[in-house]
Amino acid sequence: MSRPGTIGAQPGLEREYLTADLPGARQRALAELMAGNRRFVTDTLRHPNQNASHRAAVATEQHPFAVIVGCSDSRLAAEIIFDRGLGDLFVVRTAGHTIGPEVLGSVEYAVSVLRTPLVVVLGHDSCGAVQAARAAAATGTAPTGHLRAVVDAVVPSLRRAQQAGVDDLDAIVDIHIAQTVEAMLESSEALAAEVAAGGCAVVGMSYRLAAGEVRIVAAEPTEMAGVVAAAA
Ligand SMILES: [Zn+2]
DSSP: OOOOOOOSSSTTOOOOOOOTTSTTHHHHHHHHHHHHHHHHHTTOOOOTTOSHHHHHHTSSOOOOSEEEEEEOOTTOOHHHHTTOOTTTEEEEEEGGGOOOHHHHHHHHIIIIISOOOEEEEEEETTOHHHHHHHHHHHHTOOOSTTHHHHHHHHHHHHHHHHHTTOOOHHHHHHHHHHHHHHHHHHHOHHHHHHHHTTSOEEEEEEEOTTTOOEEEEEEESGGGGHHHHHHO
């Protein structure tokens, strides 16, 4: 699956597709995302891979370099905040980035079949799903319908926050992101095996709605968190 190809919008910037079979692909994928987020924060967007010729180029096959498991919040659109385009990101979004079987199956497809080298769990400050779970816990009233599944999925993170004496909503969000990274690795043997083999990394990122900036709050393997510092 490591066919040569290109990512990036600059003319002449030829790169191989970042697949799990390439050495350094995990680090390069993370650096690419952080660079795109930096462009978004500083209002220097390039809108890569969004024109008609690229649309035609990726019509027959895809080699996304990152999976984004993000919250469904309308202000958290992955291609916008990472300044990417068609074929770059394999995106799965649920309220509170909760992970059921379909989400895990989608991640496993990207990692095992498409050979995507990086999985990002993307949460954000003021998350409504975390707020809803906190309200349900405080009042002892579970929401009705399928919303309950979202709230129930956040409860382990609330417990962990409570045990750590953390009460601030945005600090709880960061704990929930780290908890989601751990839960994903515990629940998906295929993903855990790829990470153990060095073909894939899972990184938790926390996004600030007003600033537009992501920051790494969890990483497996842990040394992935140092990629950004090294690239800066
Ligand atoms: Zn949210």
